Amino acid sequence: MILQFFFKRLSPEKQVLYLKKKGVALGTRAKNGRKIYFYMLRDLFVEVTYMNDNADEARLAARWAAEHA
Secondary structure, eight states: OHHHHHHHTSOHHHHHHHHHHHSEEEEEEEETTEEEEEEEETTEEEEEEEGGGOTTOOOEEEEEEEOOO
């Protein structure tokens, strides 16, 4: 819960950097022709969609953090 509070207050670019450093990449999927990346941070699961589907860019087109189950 504290992690979610902390994570939501980061800028999207810092969220991506934090995910890449501390998170576990679970995989990818395609939706509407876009590539969506899944990450896990302890009990927080995050879906990330990058601009131009390039995971090397820190700019995000959209992001969604789902609460733990």
